[in-house]
Amino acid sequence: MTGDNAVNIGSPQPPQKADVLARVCAALSAGDADTAKAIIDTDYPMVIGTKAQRRYTLTETLRTFYRDGFLDRYSGTQLIHPGALRTLSMLLPKEFPAHLNGKMTETHFAQWELFPTIDHVDPVARGGADDASNWVTTSMLRNSAKAHWTLSELGWTLHPPGDARHWDGLSSWFTGYLTDRPDLASSSGYLRRWLRATRVVQAERA
Structure with missing residues (x-):
């Protein structure tokens, strides 16, 4: 498929963050907490940083x-x-x-x-x-x-x-x-x- 409406099947778009949480909610509603956790870990993982330091003079x-x-x-x-x-x-x-x-x-x-x-x-x-x-x-x-x-x-x-x-x-x-x-x-x-x-x-x- 070519043109402006072509879909690049080889480069899938990242999931929308709201959709990720919607799938998490659906999994929880189905009583499947393990799947909910896996969805979060895969598509919207927690990023753990450090306390901001100000080292510059x-x-x-x-x-x-x-x-x-x-x-x-x-x-x-x-x-x-x-x-x-x-x-x-x-x-x-x-x-x-x-x-x-x-x-x-x-x-x-x-x-x-x-x-x-x-x-x-x-x-x-x-x-x-x-x-x-x-x-x-x-x-x-x-x-x-x-x-x-x-x-x-x-x-x-x-x-x-x-x-x-x-x-x-x-x-x-x-x-x-x-x-x-x-x-x-x-x-x-x-x-x-x-x-x-x-x-x-x-x-x-x-």
């Missing part, structure tokens, strides 16, 4: 951000260096607030929408590796939405990385601004940590 985090061009790999949106976001919130506390505990009513939405984080493409809790090959840059917003789901389960695609030579998430502005204003840098341990790590990565890439 601040420097490794920034290397990932630079590698991905400060681009949200799940949405294609340009993101902003965390230090730059915090600097803006300190300079413009009324217009661009950032509550230290993330209180929604006292935090500008950019602190979630444009704040870069590392996510595991294949969730660690479901067996994914916790190493750079499985790390991607995404916003805090998208990271929270993805949680422990896979891209295929969410219907998401992975965007290609950006180029940090063209967009560095305002990293250069952040380091330059604080270099010229050491009093501001010394006023915040958060800024100092990000500044040190950023300078290390910038030196590596020079």
Whole structure:
């Protein structure tokens, strides 16, 4: 058989997950628990992962951000260096607030929408590796939405990385601004940590 309506008998489609559970229910209704268990084990097995670990350092985090061009790999949106976001919130506390505990009513939405984080493409809790090959840059917003789901389960695609030579998430502005204003840098341990790590990565890439 040929044409658009052809059926590829040699490549059967995987069973629909709802259909798998429907067959399990049918087996249970028939009093056949062994068959129900076998159906689950074969067509919808339990995947046992491990507790998610966060092993990356601040420097490794920034290397990932630079590698991905400060681009949200799940949405294609340009993101902003965390230090730059915090600097803006300190300079413009009324217009661009950032509550230290993330209180929604006292935090500008950019602190979630444009704040870069590392996510595991294949969730660690479901067996994914916790190493750079499985790390991607995404916003805090998208990271929270993805949680422990896979891209295929969410219907998401992975965007290609950006180029940090063209967009560095305002990293250069952040380091330059604080270099010229050491009093501001010394006023915040958060800024100092990000500044040190950023300078290390910038030196590596020079």
